Amino acid sequence: MLKIEMLSRIVVLFAAVSCLNACATVAYQQSQPVIEASDVSKIQKGVTTRPEVEAIFGRPAQTVVGDKGERHSFYSAYQASVSGKAHASAYIPFVGPLVGTGEGSSTHRQQTLQVIYTAAGVVKDFEFSETGSNSKTQVKGLTQSKTETTPMK
Known part of the structure; x- marks a missing residue:
């Protein structure tokens, strides 16, 4: 009977440690x-x-026609991704926000293309x-955070 009780305590301890090592990801x-x-x-x-430019890039996001028939076409693209995870310690009632840790990352990229055409469309x-x-x-509790940003190459 003592061996079963000891074994069940080990299983409960293992489960608790596994939960503390887990983290939530967004x-x-x-x-x-x-x-x-x-x-x-x-x-x-x-x-x-x-028509050749539009065959490559599709319809522009915006077009402005000038006084002399010149056409300014604008194309833009934006990509963004954000991810993060909070370690299990952040979810401990009452003290989690004080001792919890987490980390996250984000990437963004903005592209623009402006094309000016003559009245003849060239x-x-x-x-x-x-x-x-x-x-x-990186975040450690309520008092410590560190952010590092680098330009894309």
Whole structure:
């Protein structure tokens, strides 16, 4: 009988330790079609036409027509992802917020392409830009947190 009682205590202890080592994870991701640099390199000033650009990138998000018939078309893309996890210690009643730990990361990337067409519909000029960053955060209780952000390459 003593062996069964000892064995059941070991099982309960193992279960408790497993629960404390567990963690909760959260993830979120948002994405729009990426503007590929290899596609942008296909645009040639004075050569490429509006239907050719739209065949590659689709319809622009916004178009503005100027006084002399010039057309400014804007394309944009945004990708973002966020994930994080809180360790089991964060869920201990009353003291969890004080002693709990967690970590998270996020990535974002913004791309824009502006194309200017002549009145005849031929590319006059264009500009492509891309920015983004990666962030990592560590939290220890209510009093300690550390965030590190680096630009995307």
